[in-house]
Amino acid sequence: xxxxxxxxxxxxxxxxxxxxxxxxxxxxxxxxxxxxxxxxxxxxxxxxxxxxxxxxxxxxxxxxxxxxxxxxxxxxxxxxxxxxxxxxxxxxxxxxxxxxxxxxxxxxxxxxxxxxxxxxxxxxxxxxxxxxxxxxxxxxxxxxxxxxxxxxxxxxxxxxxxxxxxxxxxxxxxxxxxxxxxxxxxxxxxxxxxxxxxxxxxxxxxxxxxxxxxxxxxxxxxxxxxxxxxxxxxxxxxxxxxxxxxxxxxxxxxxxxxxxxxxxxxxxxxxxxxxxxxxxxxxxxx
Numbered sequence: 001x002x003x004x005x006x007x008x009x010x011x012x013x014x015x016x017x018x019x020x021x022x023x024x025x026x027x028x029x030x031x032x033x034x035x036x037x038x039x040x041x042x043x044x045x046x047x048x049x050x051x052x053x054x055x056x057x058x059x060x061x062x063x064x065x066x067x068x069x070x071x072x073x074x075x076x077x078x079x080x081x082x083x084x085x086x087x088x089x090x091x092x093x094x095x096x097x098x099x100x101x102x103x104x105x106x107x108x109x110x111x112x113x114x115x116x117x118x119x120x121x122x123x124x125x126x127x128x129x130x131x132x133x134x135x136x137x138x139x140x141x142x143x144x145x146x147x148x149x150x151x152x153x154x155x156x157x158x159x160x161x162x163x164x165x166x167x168x169x170x171x172x173x174x175x176x177x178x179x180x181x182x183x184x185x186x187x188x189x190x191x192x193x194x195x196x197x198x199x200x201x202x203x204x205x206x207x208x209x210x211x212x213x214x215x216x217x218x219x220x221x222x223x224x225x226x227x228x229x230x231x232x233x234x235x236x237x238x239x240x241x242x243x244x245x246x247x248x249x250x251x252x253x254x255x256x257x258x259x260x261x262x263x264x265x266x267x268x269x270x271x272x273x274x275x276x277x278x279x280x281x282x283x284x285x286x
Contacts (some may be wrong), residue, residue: 002185005241008156008186010040012045012196020077022046034067036227037203039093039101039207044199046075046103047089048192054087054107056195060231062104071095085109117235117271120263126180126243129160135167144166146219148258158184166208177251179207180243187241197240198273202232202262207279210250210258214261220273223280228257231276238264238272256282 006117014022024042069071081088093101132151147167218225245265247249262275
């Protein structure tokens with residue numbers, strides 16, 4: 001098991017403090033604030049620990065304050081409902097005595113039903129695309145310094161963008177991007193772990209999609225960006241240590257907020273999850 005996957009699993013392995021009370025830690029990788037996907041994933045781990053083995057089918061969360069990577073995060077789970085088919089949990093993430101994230105999650109017993117999906121459309125296979133280290137090494141002279149710094153930082157999820165133009169210039173592009181993602185090595189077979197890792201990686205690159213039509217990137221120091229909320233629906237089981245195609249678009253940006261949608265597909269073209277997120281994209285005045 002690679003060091004990255006070991007670290008990812010340690011992040012998602014919360015400490016149980018008391019009934020409905022858990023503690024999570026952040027990697028000390030030099031980031032100024034906690035990665036939003038980490039808080040989503042840890043919140044889902046906390047809720048899953050109380051759901052009696054039922055798989056999650058949806059979650060809805062709000063980012064309230066930036067997380068401090070130097071301080072553990074306390075997760076409080078409220079067992080709102082335990083029904084015959086559905087289980088509902090409310091999770092509050094707390095640091096420094098105040099909430100930084102709140103989330104509701106719903107779990108559903110597995111049962112048969114109607115089945116259809118919208119297909120992903122054509123996309124280049126991940127084996128034909130440059131990885132992050134290859135992007136930096138081959139395009140060192142043309143990649144802006146802030147983009148190079150991003151791709152060189154430690155990351156627990158492997159990314160391969162299908163189109164890299166957004167990272168190389170201020171060209172205004174359609175509000176759509178496609179990225180292959182996966183954990184960097186094999187994960188345990190437990191489906192609950194893969195659902196929590198899926199929640200973790202769903203926050204990667206999504207907010208940036210709203211900046212494509214404006215020729216800007218989230219690393220631009222003249223822009224203040226932050227995730228405001230995050231919603232996710234889990235449709236079909238998948239393995240997150242195998243390549244997943246993340247198809248994203250941004251239908252609207254207005255009032256200093258950008259709205260983004262995402263659909264995650266496995267290599268067989270099965271739609272495994274849908275995501276929606278709104279984020280702050282404010283131009284700094286000074």
